[in-house]
Amino acid sequence: MYRYSLGNRRWQFATLAELMAKATPARSGDRLAGVIAHTAEERVVAQMALAELPLKTFLTEALVPYEQDEVTRLILDDHDVGAFEPVSHLTVGDFRNWLLSDLATPEMLVRIRAGITPEMAAAVCKIMRNQDLILVAQKCRVQTAFRSTVGLPGRMSTRLQPNHPTDDITGIAASILDGLLYGSGDAVIGINPATDNVAQSVRLLQLMDEVIRKHEIPTQSCVLTHVTNTLEAIQNRAPVDLVFQSIGGTEATNRSFGFDLATLAEARDAALSLNRGTVGNNVMYFETGQGSSLSADAHHGVDQQTCEARAYAVARKFEPLLVNTVVGFIGPEYLYDGKEITRAGLEDHFCGKLLGLPMGCDICYTNHAEADQNDMDNLLTLLGVAGCNFIMGIPGSDDIMLNYQTTSFHDALYVRRVLDKRPAPEFEQWLTRMQIFQDGEGKVPADGLPEAFRQSLASLPGGVGS
Amino acid sequence: MTGHKPSVIANPWRRLSAWTDARIGLGRAGISLPTHEMLAFQLAHAQARDAVHLPLDTSRLMKDLAELTERRKALLPHEPVHLQSQASDRITYLQRPDLGRRLSQKSCEALDRQGHTGDSPVDLALVVADGLSSYGVQENAVGFLEALLANLEADDQTWELAPLIVVSQGRVAIGDDVGNRLNARCVVVLIGERPGLSSPDSLGLYLTWAPEPGLTDASRNCISNIRPAGLSFEEASRRLGYLLREARRQEVSGVPLKDRSEETVIDQGIGNFLLR
Numbered sequence: 001m002y003r004y005s006l007g008n009r010r011w012q013f014a015t016l017a018e019l020m021a022k023a024t025p026a027r028s029g030d031r032l033a034g035v036i037a038h039t040a041e042e043r044v045v046a047q048m049a050l051a052e053l054p055l056k057t058f059l060t061e062a063l064v065p066y067e068q069d070e071v072t073r074l075i076l077d078d079h080d081v082g083a084f085e086p087v088s089h090l091t092v093g094d095f096r097n098w099l100l101s102d103l104a105t106p107e108m109l110v111r112i113r114a115g116i117t118p119e120m121a122a123a124v125c126k127i128m129r130n131q132d133l134i135l136v137a138q139k140c141r142v143q144t145a146f147r148s149t150v151g152l153p154g155r156m157s158t159r160l161q162p163n164h165p166t167d168d169i170t171g172i173a174a175s176i177l178d179g180l181l182y183g184s185g186d187a188v189i190g191i192n193p194a195t196d197n198v199a200q201s202v203r204l205l206q207l208m209d210e211v212i213r214k215h216e217i218p219t220q221s222c223v224l225t226h227v228t229n230t231l232e233a234i235q236n237r238a239p240v241d242l243v244f245q246s247i248g249g250t251e252a253t254n255r256s257f258g259f260d261l262a263t264l265a266e267a268r269d270a271a272l273s274l275n276r277g278t279v280g281n282n283v284m285y286f287e288t289g290q291g292s293s294l295s296a297d298a299h300h301g302v303d304q305q306t307c308e309a310r311a312y313a314v315a316r317k318f319e320p321l322l323v324n325t326v327v328g329f330i331g332p333e334y335l336y337d338g339k340e341i342t343r344a345g346l347e348d349h350f351c352g353k354l355l356g357l358p359m360g361c362d363i364c365y366t367n368h369a370e371a372d373q374n375d376m377d378n379l380l381t382l383l384g385v386a387g388c389n390f391i392m393g394i395p396g397s398d399d400i401m402l403n404y405q406t407t408s409f410h411d412a413l414y415v416r417r418v419l420d421k422r423p424a425p426e427f428e429q430w431l432t433r434m435q436i437f438q439d440g441e442g443k444v445p446a447d448g449l450p451e452a453f454r455q456s457l458a459s460l461p462g463g464v465g466s
Numbered sequence: 467m468t469g470h471k472p473s474v475i476a477n478p479w480r481r482l483s484a485w486t487d488a489r490i491g492l493g494r495a496g497i498s499l500p501t502h503e504m505l506a507f508q509l510a511h512a513q514a515r516d517a518v519h520l521p522l523d524t525s526r527l528m529k530d531l532a533e534l535t536e537r538r539k540a541l542l543p544h545e546p547v548h549l550q551s552q553a554s555d556r557i558t559y560l561q562r563p564d565l566g567r568r569l570s571q572k573s574c575e576a577l578d579r580q581g582h583t584g585d586s587p588v589d590l591a592l593v594v595a596d597g598l599s600s601y602g603v604q605e606n607a608v609g610f611l612e613a614l615l616a617n618l619e620a621d622d623q624t625w626e627l628a629p630l631i632v633v634s635q636g637r638v639a640i641g642d643d644v645g646n647r648l649n650a651r652c653v654v655v656l657i658g659e660r661p662g663l664s665s666p667d668s669l670g671l672y673l674t675w676a677p678e679p680g681l682t683d684a685s686r687n688c689i690s691n692i693r694p695a696g697l698s699f700e701e702a703s704r705r706l707g708y709l710l711r712e713a714r715r716q717e718v719s720g721v722p723l724k725d726r727s728e729e730t731v732i733d734q735g736i737g738n739f740l741l742r
């Protein structure tokens with residue numbers, strides 16, 4: 001039982017999960033789950049009670065039972081007491097102060113990473129304002145590499161997402177070309193297949209591998225299919241760079257996705273055995289998003305932001321190249337409007353970075369959410385300031401396969417220009433060498449058609465030359 | 467004449483859009499979207515938003531369905547019925563999917579009163595729900611039903627049908643409740659799909675054998691993207707006809723019922739031109 005007195009009034013929260021849920025800034029998913037604070041006042045009281053809670057509490061009181069859940073076991077068994085030491089004496093409220101203070105240097109934040117559990121990150125996140133989330137995340141540096149280096153200071157990368165509703169090879173190649181010529185694709189070229197099976201995945205992997213090799217592009221490819229499909233593709237000697245999987249923060253969520261931690265370990269080992277990286281060996285690409293545990297009826301009464309943070313423990317175990325929170329895809333029953341999507345995007349980026357993950361964000365919305373391009377512009381700018389490792393890049397913001405809107409190639413160039421960001425260094429050099437960009441910093445595209453692609457286009461019926 | 471430098475730089479690869487609906491080769495003003503492209507996007511988004519929020523014109527739809535019932539009397543001996551879910555308005559509907567899956571008390575009573583009477587089950591209940599696109603239903607439901615009913619009438623076996631049902635603020639799973647109350651062996655829900663930017667008018671179909679409340683999507687077969695620019699009424703009705711006959715023969719739907727009527731997709735384009 002957690003109690004808090006305010007004047008004459010005494011408040012009670014029966015469990016730690018209830019305290020956490022009620023301290024969470026309002027969102028529709030927690031309302032749907034029935035765990036949201038009943039009043040605005042109750043929410044702030046819960047935040048005040050949470051602020052007084054020692055961080056250590058989370059090491060002894062599991063929100064999802066240890067015996068029932070391998071994610072809880074992973075979190076507690078892998079906890080690094082030595083790394084925790086500098087902040088082990090703090091309450092959640094003091095931890096916020098510490099994170100904002102100049103004691104928390106980028107070096108110090110790297111040192112304590114393995115001592116922070118997802119629940120500690122989620123708890124402090126609930127009592128932080130948006131500017132706090134931005135300020136602290138900006139101090140957390142996470143750098144990963146495969147054929148390009150993602151997450152260096154002053155850089156922001158993009159996933160080129162050339163989806164097509166029938167996986168048509170020409171259609172996909174057209175979107176890849178559009179993206180490359182707008183300087184997109186340094187985090188990954190990643191396709192969500194319309195037909196989700198092994199044969200189709202292999203076909204798409206070969207398509208991307210051939211393009212990457214012919215044009216010597218310092219990037220990696222990924223087909224966002226089920227981990228077991230990718231494993232089979234590797235066994236069939238397909239050119240797999242990265243293993244993809246959607247992950248959640250409870251064992252039951254992941255079981256509903258059709259995998260467990262052992263599956264991920266097996267897939268990672270298989271991808272590592274191919275030894276295809278040139279500047280690094282981070283071979284995993286994970287996607288997450290608030291609401292997935294509730295959607296799978298696997299949330300154990302835990303609020304959706306805490307479930308999301310727990311998914312980062314799963315990701316952290318497998319040293320991913322990229323972790324992408326797909327923040328607005330799930331729909332308005334989990335995040336209702338632009339305000340809730342914005343808050344969730346900043347929370348996920350902060351929690352992931354604090355835990356040491358290479359966080360990117362699919363800054364997106366569906367047409368039944370109360371959101372529009374202006375909301376995406378705002379979140380994009382905020383995440384750019386916060387130092388987000390990568391965002392999506394898609395022609396004209398319109399994903400014609402998944403039927404939602406995410407950031408465009410143009411949007412990425414906007415952020416690079418207003419915040420003075422550059423692409424990954426290897427990719428930036430390639431853009432200059434190929435005469436795709438004229439400024440050497442990945443900010444100004446060339447006016448004409450670069451020589452290397454002139455021939456590809458001239459060969460088309462009717463010729464799309466010069 | 468002094469020449470002004472153009473502020474928009476066009477992309478010579480724009481013509482590749484002959485091979486894809488993706489918004490490629492948009493050109494740029496500086497590094498930003500040119501005005502024309504920006505407004506074209508805004509228009510598409512506005513249409514998708516309207517599809518979600520403009521209410522279904524139920525009086526027009528009910529009138530059309532009454533006429534259809536009249537024309538197909540042999541298959542449809544009962545008048546169509548209009549029902550309501552427990553989601554009282556769009557805002558509630560969008561935030562509470564659980565309420566969109568259940569019939570209102572009044573609708574339950576209405577259905578028990580004027581729905582199918584008799585102890586023997588009917589073969590099929592057809593349910594039209596607004597879902598997330600009133601456009602999808604308004605534009606495509608009646609046309610599709612015409613094609614389907616013609617298909618069923620021409621079938622070798624006879625199909626006994628429940629009255630046509632329309633549900634306002636309905637989700638897919640509301641068909642389970644409706645089908646169950648109508649004592650139907652199979653239910654097909656026609657529903658407005660989540661609108662995409664270039665497809666605000668998509669209609670989806672969900673077939674469920676032995677409908678009862680509490681089933682999940684694993685028990686359903688889906689046919690998606692039914693609209694003039696997508697899957698045609700005739701093709702959708704042909705595929706649904708196949709699934710209906712197979713569901714009836716095997717007494718099952720969902721994961722165990724494989725749709726083998728679908729043809730293999732063959733690339734329409736010119737291959738991977740980036741390798742040239």
